[in-house]
Amino acid sequence: MTKNTLAAALAATIAVIVPTWVRADDAPVTTQIVDALNKRFGVHPGYRANHAKGIVVEGSFTASSEAATLSKSPLFTGAKLPITVRFSDAGGMPDLHDAAPAANPHGMAIKFHLPSGGESDIVVNSLKFFPVATPEDFRDLQLAAASSLPGSPKSAQLDAFLASHPSVEKANATLGTPDSFADEQYYGVNAFVFINKAGQKQSFRYIIAPERVVHLSQAEAAKQSPNYLMDDLPVRLAKRPVTFHIKAQLAAAGDSTKDPTQAWPDDRKVVDLGVLTIDKTVADSAAAQKKLLFLPGRLTDGIEPSDDPLIAARDGSYAVSFGRRSANP
Numbered sequence: 001m002t003k004n005t006l007a008a009a010l011a012a013t014i015a016v017i018v019p020t021w022v023r024a025d026d027a028p029v030t031t032q033i034v035d036a037l038n039k040r041f042g043v044h045p046g047y048r049a050n051h052a053k054g055i056v057v058e059g060s061f062t063a064s065s066e067a068a069t070l071s072k073s074p075l076f077t078g079a080k081l082p083i084t085v086r087f088s089d090a091g092g093m094p095d096l097h098d099a100a101p102a103a104n105p106h107g108m109a110i111k112f113h114l115p116s117g118g119e120s121d122i123v124v125n126s127l128k129f130f131p132v133a134t135p136e137d138f139r140d141l142q143l144a145a146a147s148s149l150p151g152s153p154k155s156a157q158l159d160a161f162l163a164s165h166p167s168v169e170k171a172n173a174t175l176g177t178p179d180s181f182a183d184e185q186y187y188g189v190n191a192f193v194f195i196n197k198a199g200q201k202q203s204f205r206y207i208i209a210p211e212r213v214v215h216l217s218q219a220e221a222a223k224q225s226p227n228y229l230m231d232d233l234p235v236r237l238a239k240r241p242v243t244f245h246i247k248a249q250l251a252a253a254g255d256s257t258k259d260p261t262q263a264w265p266d267d268r269k270v271v272d273l274g275v276l277t278i279d280k281t282v283a284d285s286a287a288a289q290k291k292l293l294f295l296p297g298r299l300t301d302g303i304e305p306s307d308d309p310l311i312a313a314r315d316g317s318y319a320v321s322f323g324r325r326s327a328n329p
């Protein structure tokens with residue numbers, strides 16, 4: 001064996017033995033993020049690096065007439081579009097207790113099936129605004145959290161990160177534990193831009209509003225069974241459909257579109273874009289969710305990403321996570 005082939009063989013062996021997250025890192029930040037999530041939550045083959053525990057349901061979306069004045073998107077023609085929705089707990093642990101503080105923020109991912117055969121996604125969560133504003137800070141938050149054992153005092157690394165990023169604890173303070181995925185309000189956090197038929201642009205953030213919000217007290221949350229959120233939805237849907245309104249909070253001049261840690265003032269106009277109706281469970285949710293990939297940047301004509309750097313970083317890291325979970329089913 002030549003020196004070079006020996007070096008190559010050694011490198012290949014090390015790559016197999018050493019988990020990816022301890023690699024000296026010149027990988028793209030999107031890969032570093034998934035490595036950091038894996039370090040924090042562990043590697044669970046076949047599961048998402050984040051929002052690992054979830055349930056898939058189905059329904060439809062019908063846009064309001066006002067939606068079409070804001071955007072020429074095929075989402076907003078008024079036609080009834082089939083949708084696939086995945087609700088989830090936060091974090092990369094597939095066996096998390098649904099009422100655990102670590103299960104917050106809860107997630108909702110919506111896939112619209114367009115008449116053209118294409119797809120478009122909205123991926124939202126129950127945080128009113130995001131803890132960090134850059135992909136690098138998201139990675140470093142995961143690494144800082146990974147340095148603290150759950151239930152133990154915070155590590156010096158986590159303390160330092162929280163002290164230098166006050167938006168983390170401010171954002172987390174907006175969270176509650178819902179009694180059902182149906183009784184939670186979800187936020188897009190990242191800004192997008194509508195373009196209408198006249199070419200006018202309007203920046204906005206999604207809000208997915210339920211019929212009502214119901215948050216549990218700590219005492220009530222402590223009484224819930226480990227899968228209470230996953231178990232609740234099929235029982236509800238057997239009785240009647242669950243509905244949400246998809247809304248857009250419109251930015252005013254001067255509102256930052258690139259900083260998701262900054263909520264826009266509450267008096268900004270909110271437009272009702274239409275009604276989302278969930279009325280079906282799927283036969284094998286566990287199998288269905290493995291095949292699904294939701295991307296916040298999978299948009300249609302008439303909707304563009306803003307200058308928020310998280311959108312592209314999310315698309316990239318979701319794809320890395322999807323690649324890994326599909327390779328190790």
Ligand code: HEM
Pocket residue numbers: 033034037047048049050051054086087088106107108109123124125130134135138187188189190292293294310313314317318319321322325
């Ligand atoms: C830099 C910022 C972020 C990064 C790097 C990130 C990373 C990830 C990753 C790697 C996954 C797993 C994807 C998969 O395997 O399919 C994921 C899932 C998810 N994320 Fe994020 N995330 C970020 C911000 C956000 C924000 C701002 C929201 C909501 C407003 C959000 C909501 C979700 C939801 C709901 C899922 C589950 C999607 C599904 O059901 O397939 N994330 N995230």
